[in-house]
Amino acid sequence: MNNTYQHILKSIVVLLLTTMLFSCQDRLNTVRKWEKGFEKPQTSGEGINLFYTDSGAVKANLRSPRLLDYTHKKFPYREFPDGLEVDFFNEKNQKSTIVADYGIVYSTTGLIDLQGNVKITTSDSTVLNADQLYWDQNENWVFSDINYNIKLNNGALNKGEGFDANEKFDKFISRSNVGIQYIDESEK
Template sequence: MWLTYKYILRGIVAILFATMLFSCQNGLNEARKFDGNRVEPLTIGEGVNLFYTDSGKVKANLRSPKMLDFTNQQFAYREFPDGVEVDFFNEKQEKTTIVADYGIVYNQTDLIDLRGNVKVVTSDTTILNAQQLYWDQARSWVFTDKKYNIQMNNGALNDGEGFDANENFDKFISRSNIGVQYLDESEQ
């Protein structure tokens, strides 16, 4: 009789163990699904100071308090949530500086999105202020649909909403603006 209770007890324990095992496996699979949807950066950089060089010459210097690298995602990007400052140098080593409160670089499209107190100071003293600015690196083109103000190197001033321009700002198309323009009639 003692042997029978022992086998019954073992059977009950085995059934409970199997039930718990299968129920835990289901819960584990659910937890893995939940965890798989979370987007985590591949790396986090703090106090970032990157230099881009070509043939021994500095082409750009990027500084940021924090960089989040999401190049592990299907649509890869790098994010600068605490602001970014970049100095670009042309062939003559003339510097253009861009500062923004937030930046994101999309690797596959070569598009950079800068937001919050964006300021661009070019080597020829053109100064642009905007709340958002897109830079298409592949086409060397900058644009925004937001409000902006710009002071060109010839003294022209624009306050407007939305523009497209090349990187040098010598081709500048404003969608709507108020300002003072200087025209060189000899170029017509």
């Protein structure tokens, strides 16, 4: 009888442990469902038309069909999944424009990743086209590691793979390129 009592007791313990395991699995699944809610943006907007002003003067105008704000995450960012267009105005109110099919702005690092049919047109008529480029807002620096082409305001053409440049494109370093350059010989 003692053996039977021990067998019944072991069966009850195994049954309780099994019940607890299944109960924990259900709770784990519930927690996982809650986590999926955090993958969603904190806010979103459609038909975005933002202006950045300084002392009453417009410095930038951003337009986008859609904005997704993930600034509640550990590594905060804002995403423009349907593209964006940004006009920048310098101190002389001259406009430069950036257009891209996709953009993401990382709040912590100040890095902007632009992808798909990226086109930059500066106020002096320089036009850069690339599939992807990065803009470091903190360093005022633009760069890419993939193919690009640029037409400078003097008519020079340059195609290459990878470049680094300042925001004004008056300092432009190409990693490898082919192109047509115009040299002013009067400066000799």
